[in-house]
Amino acid sequence: RKAVVSTQSTGEQQDLVQAAARAYSERLISALTAEKIERADAELQPVLKKMYNLFLVSLLQENLGCYLTNGLISKGGAASLREDFNRLVAEIAPDALALAEGFGITEEMLSAPIARDWELYNSYDNAGEMERYEDIVRS
DSSP states (O other), X not given: OOOOOOOSOHHHHHHHXXXXXXXXXXXXXXXXXXXXXXHSOTTTHHHHHHHHHHHHHHHHHHTHHHHHHTTSSOHHHHHHHHHHHHHHHHXXXXXXXXXXXXXXXOHHHHTOHHHHOHHHHTSSOOTTOSHHHHHHHHO
């Protein structure tokens, strides 16, 4: 048998594997999200669908170069993504506070050390420990 020699470098292969893994995980997230929206309370479904569509438009925008290069989206379709994004954000905006509160983020979580001063927090090897950060802030 004749050996097959790849012309791709290990880095290129890793990039392809990582891109495939990311695409697969995004596909799973999308399918599960659509399923959960269908099971949600009827009054929540409209805003959840808008958020889901915003997520999908964001994914398209992130990978737009690849889609255009491979002829998977037209130039007109690509151009309309920004408009779709802006429209969805405007439609979701009135519900933004309620949506954010729905995540149950406490004041304590908002005041995590990294949220207060991320540059200082990352200026030393904190190993995820909050005590040393508190010592630095006090001195």
